[in-house]
Amino acid sequence: MTEKLVDTQNPPTPQTAQLVLKADPVAQAQQRTDRRRALTRTIGRSLGNAAITFAVVLLLWQAIVSFSGISPFVAKGPVDVWNYLVTDPDAAEHRAALMPLVWQTLIDSGIGFVFGMLTAIVLAVLFSLSKAVEAGVMPLVLLLRTIPLVSIAPVIILITGRGTVASVAVIGTIVVLFPALASILFGLSRASPQSIDVVHVFGGGRFTALRKVNIPGAGPSLFAAARVSVPGAVTGALLAEWLSTGQGIGGAILKFNAQAQFTQLWASIALITLITLLLYNIVQIVENIVLVRMGMAPSQR
Template identity: 80%
Template sequence: MSRTRTATLDNASAGASATAKLAVSADPAALAQLRADRRRAIARSLGRSLLNALLTFVVLIVLWQAVVSLTGISPYVAKGPLDVWSFLVTDEDAAKHRDQLFPLLGQTLSDSLIGFVVGMIVAIVLAIAFSLSKGVEAGVMPLVLLLRTIPLVSIAPVIILITGRGTPASVAVIGTIVVLFPALANVLFGLSRASRQSLDVVHVYGGSRFTALRKVNLPGALPSIFAAMRVSVPAAVTGALLAEWLSTGTGIGGSILKFNAQAQFAQLWASIALITIITLLLYNLVQILENIVLARMGMATSTA
């Protein structure tokens, strides 16, 4: 009986979609106008995202230079944007400097990807489980809140002891903890904002709670899922740096202390600048992807 109701709902949804497509395709002018409007919406979204990225980069450079120039820190210790540019691009040994730092950057990005992917998957799975069962939410949410409230530095030795020092598992666990809570909160919020009228339609046609989740809640939660991804990008980088500092000793997180101890301040500032710029670029790439997907789906973007 349940399968029959689900099939009826699928047929009704497919029929409504087909009817809408036929109505638009019956009028070539309306179809052309719809496609033109969609392209303009995507172009506007891309333009806003690129402008925001440029403004963020300019503000970052200005604040960086202001801190270096106005705080009175010795130029031997504090390096400004021009110093880092010279170190990486125009100096005679710039190629050697890049060869030294780029592998560290690649390792940190790899570690960040592990934490981002695992954290987002766990957050989405938990959010779906919480939406389907209040009992699961009551049992698991306190543990999630506990992991969020306890400083990660204090429980990191236990995590490293269990997973092994310098292993990918330790990077994954630390990165997941950093990413999990903000991503979970955003996805849960999106799932709870589903249209009541759409949910009623699913129930009228005999759809189950899982069917409503698949057809209404998840599509409606896409803006929140993308918001969770944007928040998780810098969180994943932070988690990777922390894991490298506490566990693996590799990447930029593991090298910053070495640069500081060896008074290699140019390497220190250059590595921080590189990871910061890459994080901003990744954040804006996710935002551009969000704008494209939501514009194609006819949904309002978050960067209005």
């Protein structure tokens, strides 16, 4: 076996180390094995966390129904909802009645998520490039975050129109924007000053440093913003349906409550909550996969 001597006085540069890795099949195989193990651990941990979260939600739900003293006519537990959606003779009809509402809420949630995340990313980049833009726009963002959405919803609906996609997009964007913007800004600000100095030394400007250093390094924060935005987008969709469109789960909740259809009410809330938890954990799993492949996953014991 050929021994490889390492010059301790002149250690290999990252580029040289990468070339050595490419030329060494054993090292490549070990790297692939390590990545697969790390990926398996992160996915397993994410699935375990999802199962724990689901179990905690069910236990809290049952505890509230059992010990809050609410009438069983009004409060429905997990078993009641399961029977309504799965085991009752008319369960198929019940699911057929609720699924269009759920799909409409998911569509509205997707609209708010996309517009909110895009707006947050654009604003974060502009804020990083110009402090004047940040000083001018950030107070407006904070104002939208501070004022209760219910109080400004009539103005939004007056401008965008009642029941329009624009009203759904604006309300969803307001709910999603601030948490996502704060997370992305935090990620962009954590770039290594030494790496930025290297870009400037080679003639790159602020935009080049942002593209080469800040944005790639903000990957974990971008995924964190997406995770936080998933439940926020669902909340925004429910508010938009309640205040503007009257469709989806948000609009149906009012009808179910007014008509004393409490089983339908709890079933619809349970479905949208379950789907929100699933979407949140899907984003987390994708985050773990991407960060492990990029070598940016946090060390976990």
